[in-house]
Amino acid sequence: MADPHVIERLDGFDRLTVTLYRLGLALSGVGLLAVVTLYGLRAAGVFVSGGWLDPLLLAMAAAVALSAACVHLYDKRIRWFIAGCAPAGLALQAAGLAVPDPSFLGWPLQVAGVGVTLISLSALAFKEWFCFRIPGLRLVPVFLGLGTLVVLIDWPLGVVLLWAPAGVLVVLLTIAKVRMPLTHDIGDRSKYQV
Numbered sequence: 001m002a003d004p005h006v007i008e009r010l011d012g013f014d015r016l017t018v019t020l021y022r023l024g025l026a027l028s029g030v031g032l033l034a035v036v037t038l039y040g041l042r043a044a045g046v047f048v049s050g051g052w053l054d055p056l057l058l059a060m061a062a063a064v065a066l067s068a069a070c071v072h073l074y075d076k077r078i079r080w081f082i083a084g085c086a087p088a089g090l091a092l093q094a095a096g097l098a099v100p101d102p103s104f105l106g107w108p109l110q111v112a113g114v115g116v117t118l119i120s121l122s123a124l125a126f127k128e129w130f131c132f133r134i135p136g137l138r139l140v141p142v143f144l145g146l147g148t149l150v151v152l153i154d155w156p157l158g159v160v161l162l163w164a165p166a167g168v169l170v171v172l173l174t175i176a177k178v179r180m181p182l183t184h185d186i187g188d189r190s191k192y193q194v
Helices: 012-043 050-069 076-098 102-132 137-153 156-179
Strands: none
Touching (some): 012 050, 012 156, 050 076, 050 102, 076 102, 102 137, 137 156
């Protein structure tokens, strides 16, 4: 968590994890907007091959998992929760894709996986609101949560209306993070719970 008044000395691993955290955020935002684009095309009546959605959802989930694995937070319980939801979501998505009849159990499992993964992204956005105060950033969990329900019922326009603002906010957050010195992501090492 950022403590701008504390400048910690970073080693190579610190620089790597902060960079991976920021990369994961960037890919999460771009992935979310790519999914929104597919749903937007469907809402507009443009034929889009169904084979693009599953890999995009998995890639977005992997990007969230990357950020969640590299998050720097003082409270170990919150850090554990955020880092745990993303791979659990990936596992649910994989289980959903492995089901032979996707319409019966596969799709709900896959959407549940997306939802669990987006809990991590929501938590990261909420955490970063304390650092950046980007207007609307605290609404990302609401947009993502409601959007996941809309994905389940397969309403393309609803997905666009809910996930597009979340994707834009995550991209704006990424831009703000990139402008910030790496040391601010680490904060005060003495405050970390081990």
